[in-house]
Amino acid sequence: MGLQYVLRRVATAIFTIVLIVLLNFLLFRAMPGSPERILLGRMPGVTPQILQETRERWGLDKPLVPDQLVRYVASTLQGDLGFSYSARGRPVTDVLAQRLGPTLLLFGLGEAFAIVMGLVLGAYSGWKRGGVVDYVGNGVSLILYSTPYFLLGMGLLLVFATGLGWFPTFGMSTAGATYAGPVDRLVDYGSHLVLPLATVALGLIGQYAILMRSSVIETLGEDYVTTARAMGFRDTRVLRHHALPNAMLPTVTLVAINLGYVVAGAITVEVVFNWPGLGTLTVDALSSRDYPVLQGVFLLLSVAVVFANLAADLIYGVLDPRVRT
């Protein structure tokens, strides 16, 4: 892969991130209402003096440009995203870090499951087009693809948690549980993970399978596949060496872009299962008007999308020689 190609992609990504930081700054300053009133809430005993002090402390008495902007960019670059309004005394970065792990765990595993199962199912359906697996798989995929996460999650929750009692209803672990050993702990965390993970994976499998299927069907009609068959190669070889690599291209893009939307997708699944990740954090921050945290989430989310796109571009370059320059 050409160095120039990589450099160009990286430069674009950096430029996008700079724009995002600027937008993030402006967006939250464009919010209606005066920030010092939001900070103080319905506090009894607010005097003009207290308002003024609050403005000074948050730098709100300085002009937006350049003072506030410079201050914002400088502290963002240093990884200082300010303090959460509602989580008193905790820096935003701490709050984000605490919630990032659970989200990555849930969606990392969910994506992994969905990629493997979705691609296999899709490839097989496309290859054996018209077979039972194709019909059943495609039907199920369509249903899963069109079902919103919260509906799927609520259904699983009602049946397997509240109804059958096989799995816990909420959270990542049992609060206040004492574990006999690491295995015990693992079982507890694992059982909490099953339903949210199933929701995420099922939601994604449909999407990936459908795309992979149509992509495989498309490549199967290509001349080079016919040629390969005419040359007498075995079916599996044709599939593995000629059809699949080409069919992978659009799927990789989708998967990579999806990775960036992990947080966005997290919101509904996490709320249904009360999973302590970035999704529930976003909902909480919205309801309590915790602007610094929201700003942090937005920054994290948009940077994640940029990186995912960059990754997609680079992987694309490896997979498809035509885009390397």
Next chain:
Amino acid sequence: MPQPPRTRAVRSIAVLALVGGLLLPAAAPAAAADPLILRVGTDQKLETLNPWHSVTVADYEIFQLQYDLLVSFGQNLEPSPGFADTWESSDDALTHTFHIRDGMKWSDGEPATCEDARWTYQFVLDVVASETGYVGSGYLEPYLTNTGAKTVTCTDASTLVVETEFPTTLLTQAYIPILPKHIWSQYTQEQIGDAEADGFFVNEPPVVGSGPYVAVEWEPGQFIRMARNENYWGKAGAADEVIFQTFAGSDTMVQALKAGAVDYIRGISADLWDALEGEPDIATVEGFSNGYSYLSWNTKGNSEGYNGSTSALTDVAFRDALGYALDLDKLVDATLAGHGVAGDSQVPPYHAKWYVQPAERRTFDLAEADRRLTAAGYTRNAAGNRVDKDGKEINLRLTWPDSEEEMATNAQFIQGWFAELGITVDAYVTEEGKLLSDLVGPGLDGTADWDFYMWGWVGDPDPMSLLSFFTSFQIDNLNDSFYANARYDELFELQQRATDEAQRHALIQEMQEIFYRDSPYHVLYYDNVLDAYRTDKFVGWINQPPEGGTPIFGYGYPGYLALIDAASVTPEPTAAPTEAPTASEGAATPAPSADGGPASGGDNTTILLLAAVVAIVTIVVVGLLMARRRSAAPTEDE
């Protein structure tokens, strides 16, 4: 085709089912914890263990469980022993003596003495006298300043003496947690009160307190785990631990209650609460709210730098007339699904001791409203629109904060009713932070550019704070209607100093009459609190107060100590024994209906399971049929 795909597919489905069937139940949690845990679910966040920063009901619940108030609250909201055992006031009610229990200890084993109480009260007095003037969220200091407290001293290790500027009975109502001096005095006022200060005192667990339970673990935004304080001075509670769990969604919280993963849930929406009725082992409780939702008028209208749209807003007759155009029962039905009471006084009926219903309560009568408006000089013009005394058409702006979504329903009705009177209402929601700054009057550099708006207040065990919102000293502060009435102000100060209950009642009654007559607010309704709890793990749930209260999330902690381990009560608990620590008589817990017909809990689940099975079978069968038909049909390109 080398192999018939059907058999292979069927086989793998069977294998999957088998594996699933074997694996899944095995993975279910077997971790049944040994300690008896009371699990409480709330939709509010649990974000602070530093009591000065408490804002939400959940925050208060946690601090009052781990710290004692100087004087606590019993089941009937009567003053009951807290950090102090007994108390008395001098005849002139200017000197107040509190006897601190001998031999009391903090949860870390340090002696808990008068000095701790003195330090805490002195801290508040110092804060108020300081340049900042407040600490944390600024909510707790008024409890002490309202009493006129001026000096706090310990005459010996167990005697606290508070002297007040004026006679008062309100020291027993002071909602201020007594903190261990040996912990808190290590921090400056800034470190305690300012969350962004260097060395801010978060009060991380294990928290040192004197209450029945103290926080031992805290996952911010998730849960706070509290363990029994072995040094607690009173009777030990049945629960070994209390865990407060925060939920992002009400639906999940209700599911958790049904599954037995939580034992008590607070603040459920009306539809979910209604659906819980009749569930086995679950009791629902509807408590009166110690607060109300209101419609506030910009009573300064367009005078003195205020920017109401019409001078009519300043006119009592105008506001009074419009009170007849509000069908409050309709709003209770439509907005609260019937779970509330139409409002009138600024002192909610929750305060059974103080609430007085207005003698002449307005009823919904548009003809009467029309008559009164016309009589007051607000006539209609040729176009049928009502005009004010400046000859201007009256077009009012109505808003509410976006945090109170349900207010939109109220707005629609109000729009309709006022339209009948020839008054157009422009109704819109406002972002809460913006609303807070929009409301402010010229005294705080604001413009007060609004006409009327809706929000709500929540009160204390004493009606002081709810009465104070209409005093002129609270303008540019919590008096958001800018209402000023000299007699009301005078009565407020008189009731603050009244030491005789009957006398104070008469004063407060007059305040309620003035409020209702002058209508700076129209109190729309008192919204009920909807809670639910399980009856198979704990019994002995008592309500505080017995009439119209809830078992927990009240004042003080009698509800927690009254609980009894259900396993220790052998026969099925029809009438749960109640043993309130202070109250003379406990209200019987609503017994779980043991005869609720056929076990109805599983019904929903069975239906869902059946639906899932039917759906899967249908998909498989259709798939098979399609595949069959296809292979029977003439082959296309292969």
